[in-house]
Amino acid sequence: GIAVILDMVFNHASGSSPFAALFWDSVNNRPAANNPWMNVVAPHPYSVYNDFNHSYSGTKQYFERVLKYWITEYHVDGYRMDLAKGFTQNVSTGEPAVSNYDQSRIDILTNYYNAARSVKSDVMFILEFLGYGSNSDGNAEENAYASKGIYLWRNVNNAYSQSAMGYQSSSEFTSMLTSPRQWVGYAESHDEERNFYKAKTWGSSFISTDSIARIKRVPLNIAFSTLLPGPKMMWQFEEMGYDYSIDSNGGRTNEKPSAWSWLNLTHRKEAVDKAIKIINLRRLYPNAFTNGVFETQITASNWSNGRRVSLTHSDLNMVMLGNFTTSTVTAYPNFSKTGTWYNLFTNEALNVSNTSMSITLQSGDLLIYTDRIIDFSAGVKDTPVNDQLSVYPSITNSKLYISSPDSTNSVSVYSLQGQLLRNEMNITEIDLSALLNGIYLVEIHSSGKRLISKVIKN
Numbered sequence: 008g009i010a011v012i013l014d015m016v017f018n019h020a021s022g023s024s025p026f027a028a029l030f031w032d033s034v035n036n037r038p039a040a041n042n043p044w045m046n047v048v049a050p051h052p053y054s055v056y057n058d059f060n061h062s063y064s065g066t067k068q069y070f071e072r073v074l075k076y077w078i079t080e081y082h083v084d085g086y087r088m089d090l091a092k093g094f095t096q097n098v099s100t101g102e103p104a105v106s107n108y109d110q111s112r113i114d115i116l117t118n119y120y121n122a123a124r125s126v127k128s129d130v131m132f133i134l135e136f137l138g139y140g141s142n143s144d145g146n147a148e149e150n151a152y153a154s155k156g157i158y159l160w161r162n163v164n165n166a167y168s169q170s171a172m173g174y175q176s177s178s179e180f181t182s183m184l185t186s187p188r189q190w191v192g193y194a195e196s197h198d199e200e201r202n203f204y205k206a207k208t209w210g211s212s213f214i215s216t217d218s219i220a221r222i223k224r225v226p227l228n229i230a231f232s233t234l235l236p237g238p239k240m241m242w243q244f245e246e247m248g249y250d251y252s253i254d255s256n257g258g259r260t261n262e263k264p265s266a267w268s269w270l271n272l273t274h275r276k277e278a279v280d281k282a283i284k285i286i287n288l289r290r291l292y293p294n295a296f297t298n299g300v301f302e303t304q305i306t307a308s309n310w311s312n313g314r315r316v317s318l319t320h321s322d323l324n325m326v327m328l329g330n331f332t333t334s335t336v337t338a339y340p341n342f343s344k345t346g347t348w349y350n351l352f353t354n355e356a357l358n359v360s361n362t363s364m365s366i367t368l369q370s371g372d373l374l375i376y377t378d379r380i381i382d383f384s385a386g387v388k389d390t391p392v393n394d395q396l397s398v399y400p401s402i403t404n405s406k407l408y409i410s411s412p413d414s415t416n417s418v419s420v421y422s423l424q425g426q427l428l429r430n431e432m433n434i435t436e437i438d439l440s441a442l443l444n445g446i447y448l449v450e451i452h453s454s455g456k457r458l459i460s461k462v463i464k465n
Contacts, residue, residue, distance in 0.1 A: 008397070010084040012131060013077060017070050017119075018093040019056040020045075027057050044069075050098040051105050053090055061115045071122035078127045085131025086123065087160075091116060092136060104234065108148045121159055133158040133191055148187075153189035158238060160191055164202070167194035167228050170331045171202040173211035173370075178331065180231055180305040180314075184318045188237040188297075194228055195242035197259075200226060203248040212333040222248045222274045223371040226281040227329045230373055234316060234327060236301055246282035249276050270465055285375070286349055287383055288325075295320035300385055302341075313338035313368050324378040330368035338368050351375035396458040398449050404465050405440040411453035421448040439464050 022025055022036070030042035038045040038057050044066050049058035059066055077083045088094075092105055095112040099105040117135065125129045136149060136159045149159055161182065169178035183192040195202055206214050206221050214221050225248040233239045243249070244266040251263050269275040289296050299320030309315070313336050318325040326348070328338045340347060342362040349356055357376060366374065397410045408416055418437055420429040423446055431437055439447070442464050451458045 010131070012085040012087055012133070013083050014087045014089060015073070016089040017059065017061075018090040019049075019054060019058055021056045022205065023160055024057070026059070032180050041138050045101040046096075049093065049097055051093045052099065052101050053093050053105070055090070060096065061094050062111070067115075067118065070119060072287070074119060074123045075126045078130065079122065084127075085133065087135065088116070088119070089135050091134035097388075106148075108151075113148060113151050113314060115398075116152065117155060120155065131158065132156075133160065135160045136161060144183040150187075153187045156189075158189050158191050161185065161193065161237075162196070162199065163192055163232070164194060164199035165195070167232065168200065168202045168205045168377075170231075170444045171206040171224055171228055172209055173206075173214045173224075173331060173333045175307055175332075177307065181303075183232065183235045183305075184301075184303065185237070190267065191238045191240050192235070193234060193240040193242065194232045195245050196240065197242065197253075200253050201242075201249050201251070202245075203250040204252045206248075207250045214333065219274045220371060222278050224248075224331070225278040226285065227331060227371065227373050229282045230285045230327055230375065231314060231316065231329055233289060233307065234296075234318075234325075234375075235303070235305075236296065246279050267465070269287065281352060281373070284381075284383060288351060288375070288377070288381060291381065291383075292320075295323040295325075299323070314334055315340065317341065317343065326376045328366065328368060328372075328374045330370055330372045332382045334366050335370065338366050338374075339363065340374075342376070344378070346378070348376040348378055349380050351377055351381060354380055369464065396451050396453055396456050398451060398458070398460045401460070402463045402465060403439060406436050406438050407449065407462060408436050409434055409451060411451060412456070413454055416451055416453035419450045421450065423448065 022028065022031065026044040027038050027042070030039040032039040032047070035052075038047055040047055043063050044060060046058045046060050061067065076085065092112070095109050097109055120132045123132060134152060134157060136152070152159060163180060163182050164259050166178050166180055166182070167174065169464060177335060183190070203221065203225065205226070209215065210221060214224070225246065229241070229246060233241070247266050247269050249266055253259055256262060264394045270279065295318060299318045302317045302364040303314075304315040310332060312332045313328050315338065326340045326342055328340055330336050330338070342359045342364075345359050345362060347356050348359055352375070368374065396412070398408075399409055409416065414433055416433060418429075418431045418434055420437070420439070421427055428442065428447070429437065439462075444465050447462050447464060449460045449462050
Protein backbone atom coordinates (compact mmCIF):
# COMPACT_ATOMS: atom_id res chain seq x y z
CA GLY A 8 0.00 0.00 0.00
CA ILE A 9 3.02 2.33 -0.07
CA ALA A 10 3.64 4.31 -3.28
CA VAL A 11 7.14 4.15 -4.72
CA ILE A 12 8.50 7.31 -6.36
CA LEU A 13 11.89 7.24 -8.07
CA ASP A 14 14.30 10.18 -8.13
CA MET A 15 15.26 10.51 -11.81
CA VAL A 16 18.45 12.37 -12.70
CA PHE A 17 17.94 13.07 -16.40
CA ASN A 18 19.81 16.34 -16.53
CA HIS A 19 23.42 15.32 -16.19
CA ALA A 20 25.86 12.41 -16.22
CA SER A 21 29.55 11.86 -15.58
CA GLY A 22 32.15 11.24 -18.28
CA SER A 23 31.79 7.49 -17.76
CA SER A 24 28.28 7.58 -19.21
CA PRO A 25 28.21 5.98 -22.69
CA PHE A 26 26.34 9.04 -23.96
CA ALA A 27 29.32 11.18 -22.97
CA ALA A 28 32.12 8.71 -23.71
CA LEU A 29 31.06 7.92 -27.28
CA PHE A 30 31.69 11.54 -28.31
CA TRP A 31 34.25 12.87 -25.83
CA ASP A 32 36.73 15.73 -25.98
CA SER A 33 39.62 14.29 -23.98
CA VAL A 34 41.69 17.46 -24.36
CA ASN A 35 39.10 19.63 -22.59
CA ASN A 36 37.62 16.76 -20.53
CA ARG A 37 34.05 17.36 -21.68
CA PRO A 38 31.58 16.19 -24.33
CA ALA A 39 32.79 16.79 -27.86
CA ALA A 40 31.16 19.37 -30.12
CA ASN A 41 29.65 16.61 -32.28
CA ASN A 42 28.01 14.83 -29.33
CA PRO A 43 24.30 14.71 -30.24
CA TRP A 44 23.07 13.76 -26.75
CA MET A 45 25.05 16.16 -24.59
CA ASN A 46 25.96 19.83 -24.53
CA VAL A 47 29.61 20.83 -24.58
CA VAL A 48 28.80 23.36 -21.87
CA ALA A 49 25.53 23.53 -19.97
CA PRO A 50 23.34 26.48 -21.03
CA HIS A 51 22.08 26.97 -17.46
CA PRO A 52 23.95 27.84 -14.23
CA TYR A 53 22.92 24.75 -12.21
CA SER A 54 24.99 22.16 -14.05
CA VAL A 55 26.55 19.12 -12.40
CA TYR A 56 28.91 16.90 -14.44
CA ASN A 57 27.86 17.00 -18.12
CA ASP A 58 24.55 18.34 -19.36
CA PHE A 59 22.06 16.46 -21.59
CA ASN A 60 20.55 18.14 -24.63
CA HIS A 61 16.83 17.43 -24.24
CA SER A 62 15.94 19.05 -27.53
CA TYR A 63 17.67 16.19 -29.40
CA SER A 64 15.19 13.52 -30.53
CA GLY A 65 17.49 10.67 -29.48
CA THR A 66 17.74 12.01 -25.94
CA LYS A 67 13.97 12.35 -25.75
CA GLN A 68 13.37 8.85 -27.07
CA TYR A 69 15.80 7.31 -24.61
CA PHE A 70 14.37 9.00 -21.53
CA GLU A 71 10.80 8.31 -22.62
CA ARG A 72 11.70 4.61 -22.72
CA VAL A 73 13.26 4.86 -19.26
CA LEU A 74 10.12 6.41 -17.79
CA LYS A 75 7.87 3.79 -19.34
CA TYR A 76 10.17 0.91 -18.39
CA TRP A 77 10.20 1.50 -14.63
CA ILE A 78 6.41 1.64 -14.60
CA THR A 79 5.71 -1.37 -16.82
CA GLU A 80 8.53 -3.57 -15.48
CA TYR A 81 8.64 -2.59 -11.80
CA HIS A 82 5.23 -0.90 -11.31
CA VAL A 83 6.58 2.26 -9.69
CA ASP A 84 4.01 4.95 -8.98
CA GLY A 85 5.79 8.12 -9.98
CA TYR A 86 8.92 10.18 -10.44
CA ARG A 87 10.70 13.11 -8.88
CA MET A 88 12.62 14.86 -11.66
CA ASP A 89 15.94 16.23 -10.45
CA LEU A 90 17.11 19.72 -11.46
CA ALA A 91 14.06 20.36 -13.62
CA LYS A 92 15.04 23.92 -14.54
CA GLY A 93 17.97 22.50 -16.50
CA PHE A 94 15.71 20.91 -19.14
CA THR A 95 16.33 23.77 -21.55
CA GLN A 96 18.66 24.83 -24.34
CA ASN A 97 18.06 28.53 -23.76
CA VAL A 98 21.30 30.06 -22.55
CA SER A 99 21.09 31.91 -19.25
CA THR A 100 23.88 32.82 -16.88
CA GLY A 101 21.83 33.14 -13.71
CA GLU A 102 18.65 34.25 -12.02
CA PRO A 103 16.13 35.56 -12.80
CA ALA A 104 16.64 34.61 -16.45
CA VAL A 105 16.78 30.84 -15.89
CA SER A 106 13.55 30.94 -13.86
CA ASN A 107 11.50 33.02 -16.28
CA TYR A 108 8.84 31.43 -18.46
CA ASP A 109 10.44 28.99 -20.93
CA GLN A 110 7.99 27.37 -23.36
CA SER A 111 10.64 24.98 -24.70
CA ARG A 112 11.24 23.65 -21.19
CA ILE A 113 7.51 23.28 -20.64
CA ASP A 114 7.25 21.30 -23.86
CA ILE A 115 10.16 19.01 -22.95
CA LEU A 116 8.96 18.24 -19.42
CA THR A 117 5.33 17.86 -20.52
CA ASN A 118 6.49 15.40 -23.18
CA TYR A 119 8.18 13.26 -20.49
CA TYR A 120 5.11 13.52 -18.27
CA ASN A 121 2.89 12.36 -21.10
CA ALA A 122 5.23 9.45 -21.83
CA ALA A 123 4.85 8.27 -18.23
CA ARG A 124 1.08 8.85 -18.32
CA SER A 125 0.78 6.75 -21.45
CA VAL A 126 1.52 3.66 -19.35
CA LYS A 127 0.09 4.89 -16.01
CA SER A 128 -2.68 7.46 -16.23
CA ASP A 129 -2.40 8.49 -12.55
CA VAL A 130 1.40 8.68 -12.42
CA MET A 131 2.81 11.16 -9.89
CA PHE A 132 5.27 13.52 -11.56
CA ILE A 133 7.19 15.94 -9.31
CA LEU A 134 9.61 18.60 -10.56
CA GLU A 135 12.54 19.80 -8.46
CA PHE A 136 11.84 23.28 -9.73
CA LEU A 137 13.99 25.44 -7.49
CA GLY A 138 14.80 29.10 -7.99
CA TYR A 139 11.16 30.20 -7.73
CA GLY A 140 10.50 33.64 -6.38
CA SER A 141 13.32 35.27 -8.33
CA ASN A 142 11.40 35.15 -11.59
CA SER A 143 9.40 38.22 -12.59
CA ASP A 144 6.38 36.56 -14.19
CA GLY A 145 4.47 35.46 -11.10
CA ASN A 146 5.37 31.77 -11.28
CA ALA A 147 3.70 31.52 -14.70
CA GLU A 148 5.73 28.50 -15.74
CA GLU A 149 5.13 26.72 -12.45
CA ASN A 150 1.41 27.31 -12.83
CA ALA A 151 1.54 25.87 -16.35
CA TYR A 152 2.87 22.58 -14.95
CA ALA A 153 0.42 22.57 -12.03
CA SER A 154 -2.53 23.00 -14.36
CA LYS A 155 -1.47 19.80 -16.15
CA GLY A 156 -1.44 17.80 -12.90
CA ILE A 157 2.34 17.98 -12.39
CA TYR A 158 3.66 18.57 -8.87
CA LEU A 159 6.49 20.93 -7.96
CA TRP A 160 9.08 21.08 -5.19
CA ARG A 161 8.61 23.76 -2.51
CA ASN A 162 11.64 24.42 -0.31
CA VAL A 163 10.60 26.17 2.93
CA ASN A 164 13.61 25.02 4.94
CA ASN A 165 14.80 28.43 6.08
CA ALA A 166 11.45 29.45 7.58
CA TYR A 167 11.11 26.23 9.57
CA SER A 168 14.71 26.49 10.72
CA GLN A 169 14.00 30.01 11.95
CA SER A 170 10.91 28.83 13.81
CA ALA A 171 12.78 25.89 15.33
CA MET A 172 15.45 28.31 16.57
CA GLY A 173 12.83 30.66 18.00
CA TYR A 174 13.49 33.58 15.67
CA GLN A 175 10.62 35.65 14.30
CA SER A 176 12.43 37.08 11.28
CA SER A 177 12.01 35.18 7.98
CA SER A 178 9.87 32.57 9.74
CA GLU A 179 6.66 32.83 7.72
CA PHE A 180 5.24 29.58 6.33
CA THR A 181 3.09 31.23 3.66
CA SER A 182 5.06 29.85 0.70
CA MET A 183 3.51 26.48 1.57
CA LEU A 184 0.17 27.97 0.49
CA THR A 185 0.40 28.09 -3.29
CA SER A 186 -2.64 27.58 -5.51
CA PRO A 187 -3.31 25.27 -7.23
CA ARG A 188 -2.33 22.78 -4.53
CA GLN A 189 0.43 21.09 -6.53
CA TRP A 190 3.44 22.21 -4.49
CA VAL A 191 5.23 19.51 -2.48
CA GLY A 192 6.25 21.62 0.51
CA TYR A 193 8.95 20.56 2.93
CA ALA A 194 10.89 21.82 5.93
CA GLU A 195 13.86 19.50 5.39
CA SER A 196 15.39 17.56 2.51
CA HIS A 197 18.70 16.02 1.48
CA ASP A 198 19.93 19.42 0.26
CA GLU A 199 19.37 21.61 3.33
CA GLU A 200 20.69 21.82 6.88
CA ARG A 201 18.59 20.06 9.51
CA ASN A 202 16.14 22.34 11.35
CA PHE A 203 17.10 21.08 14.78
CA TYR A 204 20.83 21.05 14.18
CA LYS A 205 20.40 24.79 13.69
CA ALA A 206 18.22 24.96 16.81
CA LYS A 207 20.87 23.12 18.83
CA THR A 208 23.69 25.27 17.47
CA TRP A 209 22.14 28.72 17.13
CA GLY A 210 18.79 28.54 18.92
CA SER A 211 17.51 31.60 20.78
CA SER A 212 17.78 31.72 24.57
CA PHE A 213 17.43 28.27 26.19
CA ILE A 214 16.60 26.47 22.91
CA SER A 215 20.26 25.79 22.17
CA THR A 216 21.07 24.52 25.68
CA ASP A 217 17.94 22.69 26.87
CA SER A 218 17.51 19.56 24.75
CA ILE A 219 14.12 18.64 26.24
CA ALA A 220 12.68 22.10 25.56
CA ARG A 221 14.21 22.04 22.09
CA ILE A 222 12.77 18.66 21.07
CA LYS A 223 9.39 19.75 22.45
CA ARG A 224 9.31 22.08 19.43
CA VAL A 225 9.60 19.26 16.88
CA PRO A 226 5.82 18.58 16.69
CA LEU A 227 5.33 22.32 16.14
CA ASN A 228 7.28 22.16 12.90
CA ILE A 229 5.67 18.87 11.89
CA ALA A 230 2.12 20.13 12.49
CA PHE A 231 2.56 23.54 10.89
CA SER A 232 3.93 21.93 7.74
CA THR A 233 1.95 18.72 7.25
CA LEU A 234 -1.44 20.10 8.30
CA LEU A 235 -1.35 22.93 5.78
CA PRO A 236 -3.08 22.31 2.42
CA GLY A 237 -1.25 20.56 -0.39
CA PRO A 238 1.12 17.58 -0.54
CA LYS A 239 4.04 17.52 1.89
CA MET A 240 7.35 15.71 2.29
CA MET A 241 9.22 14.79 5.48
CA TRP A 242 12.91 13.95 5.55
CA GLN A 243 14.30 10.96 7.42
CA PHE A 244 14.20 11.28 11.25
CA GLU A 245 12.63 14.75 10.98
CA GLU A 246 9.96 13.51 13.42
CA MET A 247 12.69 12.94 16.04
CA GLY A 248 14.33 16.34 15.65
CA TYR A 249 17.48 14.89 14.05
CA ASP A 250 20.28 17.25 15.05
CA TYR A 251 23.43 16.01 13.35
CA SER A 252 24.56 18.41 10.66
CA ILE A 253 23.93 17.47 7.04
CA ASP A 254 27.68 17.99 6.53
CA SER A 255 28.80 15.91 9.54
CA ASN A 256 31.20 12.99 9.23
CA GLY A 257 33.18 14.61 6.45
CA GLY A 258 30.50 15.61 3.97
CA ARG A 259 26.88 15.78 2.92
CA THR A 260 26.66 12.32 1.39
CA ASN A 261 28.71 10.56 4.07
CA GLU A 262 27.09 8.17 6.53
CA LYS A 263 25.27 9.72 9.49
CA PRO A 264 24.43 8.15 12.87
CA SER A 265 21.19 6.20 13.11
CA ALA A 266 18.47 7.67 15.32
CA TRP A 267 16.47 4.51 16.04
CA SER A 268 17.87 4.28 19.57
CA TRP A 269 16.34 7.68 20.29
CA LEU A 270 12.98 5.95 20.56
CA ASN A 271 14.18 4.90 24.03
CA LEU A 272 14.47 8.57 25.07
CA THR A 273 11.23 9.91 26.52
CA HIS A 274 11.35 13.37 24.94
CA ARG A 275 12.25 12.01 21.48
CA LYS A 276 9.62 9.27 21.68
CA GLU A 277 6.97 11.83 22.68
CA ALA A 278 7.84 13.91 19.61
CA VAL A 279 7.49 10.82 17.40
CA ASP A 280 4.17 9.82 18.96
CA LYS A 281 2.77 13.29 18.38
CA ALA A 282 4.03 13.29 14.80
CA ILE A 283 2.25 9.97 14.19
CA LYS A 284 -1.04 11.43 15.40
CA ILE A 285 -0.57 14.61 13.39
CA ILE A 286 0.05 12.69 10.17
CA ASN A 287 -2.71 10.16 10.81
CA LEU A 288 -5.20 12.98 11.42
CA ARG A 289 -4.61 14.10 7.85
CA ARG A 290 -4.73 10.52 6.53
CA LEU A 291 -8.00 9.78 8.31
CA TYR A 292 -9.76 12.84 6.86
CA PRO A 293 -8.39 13.23 3.31
CA ASN A 294 -11.56 14.87 1.99
CA ALA A 295 -11.42 17.58 4.65
CA PHE A 296 -7.75 18.36 4.04
CA THR A 297 -8.27 18.35 0.27
CA ASN A 298 -11.53 20.27 0.02
CA GLY A 299 -11.91 22.03 3.37
CA VAL A 300 -11.68 25.77 4.01
CA PHE A 301 -8.43 26.84 5.70
CA GLU A 302 -7.70 29.97 7.69
CA THR A 303 -4.04 30.60 8.51
CA GLN A 304 -2.10 33.03 10.64
CA ILE A 305 1.42 31.87 9.80
CA THR A 306 3.25 35.01 8.73
CA ALA A 307 6.22 36.56 10.54
CA SER A 308 3.81 39.00 12.18
CA ASN A 309 1.83 36.10 13.70
CA TRP A 310 4.27 35.63 16.53
CA SER A 311 3.47 37.28 19.84
CA ASN A 312 0.03 35.61 20.04
CA GLY A 313 1.14 32.33 18.56
CA ARG A 314 0.34 30.90 15.15
CA ARG A 315 -2.99 29.47 14.12
CA VAL A 316 -4.43 27.21 11.43
CA SER A 317 -8.12 26.30 11.25
CA LEU A 318 -9.90 23.86 8.97
CA THR A 319 -13.65 23.82 8.38
CA HIS A 320 -15.36 20.91 6.63
CA SER A 321 -18.38 18.68 7.16
CA ASP A 322 -16.02 15.76 7.87
CA LEU A 323 -13.79 17.58 10.36
CA ASN A 324 -13.33 20.93 12.08
CA MET A 325 -9.86 21.63 13.44
CA VAL A 326 -8.07 24.48 15.19
CA MET A 327 -4.30 24.38 15.67
CA LEU A 328 -2.28 26.76 17.86
CA GLY A 329 1.47 26.91 18.26
CA ASN A 330 3.91 29.01 20.27
CA PHE A 331 7.26 29.31 18.48
CA THR A 332 8.52 32.05 20.81
CA THR A 333 10.74 31.57 23.85
CA SER A 334 8.15 33.01 26.26
CA THR A 335 4.53 32.51 27.30
CA VAL A 336 1.89 33.90 24.92
CA THR A 337 -1.86 34.43 24.88
CA ALA A 338 -3.42 32.76 21.84
CA TYR A 339 -6.89 33.11 20.36
CA PRO A 340 -8.24 29.91 18.76
CA ASN A 341 -11.37 31.57 17.29
CA PHE A 342 -13.29 28.31 17.31
CA SER A 343 -15.73 27.98 14.41
CA LYS A 344 -18.55 26.97 16.75
CA THR A 345 -19.42 26.50 20.39
CA GLY A 346 -19.68 23.09 21.99
CA THR A 347 -17.23 20.36 22.88
CA TRP A 348 -13.81 20.21 21.24
CA TYR A 349 -11.16 17.57 21.90
CA ASN A 350 -7.40 17.75 22.37
CA LEU A 351 -5.89 15.63 19.58
CA PHE A 352 -3.11 14.25 21.77
CA THR A 353 -5.00 13.55 25.00
CA ASN A 354 -8.70 13.37 23.97
CA GLU A 355 -9.35 15.81 26.82
CA ALA A 356 -12.65 17.63 26.25
CA LEU A 357 -12.84 21.43 26.12
CA ASN A 358 -16.26 23.03 26.49
CA VAL A 359 -16.30 26.13 24.29
CA SER A 360 -19.06 28.56 25.24
CA ASN A 361 -17.26 31.62 23.89
CA THR A 362 -15.58 31.27 20.49
CA SER A 363 -13.46 34.35 21.28
CA MET A 364 -11.90 32.76 24.35
CA SER A 365 -8.13 32.91 24.87
CA ILE A 366 -5.67 30.15 25.73
CA THR A 367 -2.27 30.49 27.39
CA LEU A 368 0.57 28.72 25.59
CA GLN A 369 3.97 28.03 27.11
CA SER A 370 7.02 28.20 24.88
CA GLY A 371 6.99 25.29 22.43
CA ASP A 372 3.37 24.36 23.14
CA LEU A 373 1.28 22.84 20.37
CA LEU A 374 -2.50 22.47 20.75
CA ILE A 375 -4.71 20.82 18.14
CA TYR A 376 -8.44 20.72 18.79
CA THR A 377 -10.98 18.81 16.71
CA ASP A 378 -14.76 18.71 16.96
CA ARG A 379 -14.73 14.94 17.46
CA ILE A 380 -12.61 12.31 19.18
CA ILE A 381 -10.15 10.87 16.67
CA ASP A 382 -9.94 7.07 16.50
CA PHE A 383 -6.31 6.50 15.61
CA SER A 384 -6.71 2.73 15.42
CA ALA A 385 -8.29 3.36 12.01
CA GLY A 386 -5.09 5.11 10.96
CA VAL A 387 -2.92 2.14 11.86
CA LYS A 388 -4.97 -0.68 10.41
CA ASP A 389 -4.86 0.35 6.78
CA THR A 390 -6.87 -1.57 4.22
CA PRO A 391 -4.33 -3.42 2.07
CA VAL A 392 -4.34 -2.88 -1.67
CA ASN A 393 -5.97 -5.57 -3.83
CA ASP A 394 -6.52 -7.89 -0.85
CA GLN A 395 -2.91 -9.05 -1.02
CA LEU A 396 -1.07 -10.73 1.82
CA SER A 397 0.38 -8.12 4.13
CA VAL A 398 1.73 -7.60 7.61
CA TYR A 399 1.91 -4.17 9.25
CA PRO A 400 3.32 -2.06 10.79
CA SER A 401 6.94 -2.89 10.00
CA ILE A 402 8.09 -1.40 13.33
CA THR A 403 6.12 -2.26 16.48
CA ASN A 404 6.46 -2.64 20.22
CA SER A 405 3.46 -4.96 20.50
CA LYS A 406 1.00 -6.06 17.84
CA LEU A 407 1.33 -6.94 14.18
CA TYR A 408 -1.74 -7.00 11.96
CA ILE A 409 -2.20 -9.70 9.34
CA SER A 410 -4.25 -9.33 6.19
CA SER A 411 -4.94 -12.19 3.80
CA PRO A 412 -7.46 -12.82 0.99
CA ASP A 413 -9.48 -15.12 3.26
CA SER A 414 -9.64 -16.08 6.92
CA THR A 415 -7.53 -19.23 6.47
CA ASN A 416 -3.86 -18.54 7.07
CA SER A 417 -0.80 -19.64 8.96
CA VAL A 418 1.56 -17.12 10.51
CA SER A 419 5.08 -17.99 11.68
CA VAL A 420 7.61 -15.74 13.38
CA TYR A 421 11.32 -16.59 13.09
CA SER A 422 14.53 -15.16 14.49
CA LEU A 423 17.17 -14.15 11.95
CA GLN A 424 18.94 -17.38 12.85
CA GLY A 425 15.91 -19.34 11.60
CA GLN A 426 14.51 -20.36 14.98
CA LEU A 427 10.71 -20.73 14.95
CA LEU A 428 9.38 -18.56 17.79
CA ARG A 429 5.63 -18.40 17.11
CA ASN A 430 3.17 -20.24 14.89
CA GLU A 431 -0.51 -19.31 14.73
CA MET A 432 -3.44 -20.30 12.54
CA ASN A 433 -6.32 -18.21 11.18
CA ILE A 434 -5.44 -14.93 12.89
CA THR A 435 -5.66 -11.24 12.02
CA GLU A 436 -3.16 -10.02 14.61
CA ILE A 437 -0.26 -11.34 16.66
CA ASP A 438 1.34 -9.90 19.81
CA LEU A 439 5.16 -9.66 19.81
CA SER A 440 5.50 -7.77 23.10
CA ALA A 441 7.10 -10.79 24.82
CA LEU A 442 9.94 -10.96 22.29
CA LEU A 443 13.28 -9.23 22.75
CA ASN A 444 13.92 -6.08 20.74
CA GLY A 445 15.36 -6.89 17.34
CA ILE A 446 14.61 -7.94 13.77
CA TYR A 447 12.33 -10.88 13.00
CA LEU A 448 10.98 -12.63 9.92
CA VAL A 449 7.24 -13.16 9.60
CA GLU A 450 6.01 -15.81 7.15
CA ILE A 451 2.37 -15.94 6.04
CA HIS A 452 0.66 -18.67 3.99
CA SER A 453 -2.87 -18.10 2.65
CA SER A 454 -4.82 -19.20 -0.45
CA GLY A 455 -1.75 -20.71 -2.03
CA LYS A 456 0.26 -17.49 -1.56
CA ARG A 457 3.32 -16.96 0.59
CA LEU A 458 4.77 -13.76 2.04
CA ILE A 459 7.90 -13.21 4.12
CA SER A 460 8.31 -9.80 5.79
CA LYS A 461 11.03 -8.31 7.94
CA VAL A 462 9.70 -6.70 11.13
CA ILE A 463 11.46 -4.63 13.80
CA LYS A 464 10.36 -5.18 17.40
CA ASN A 465 11.33 -2.25 19.65
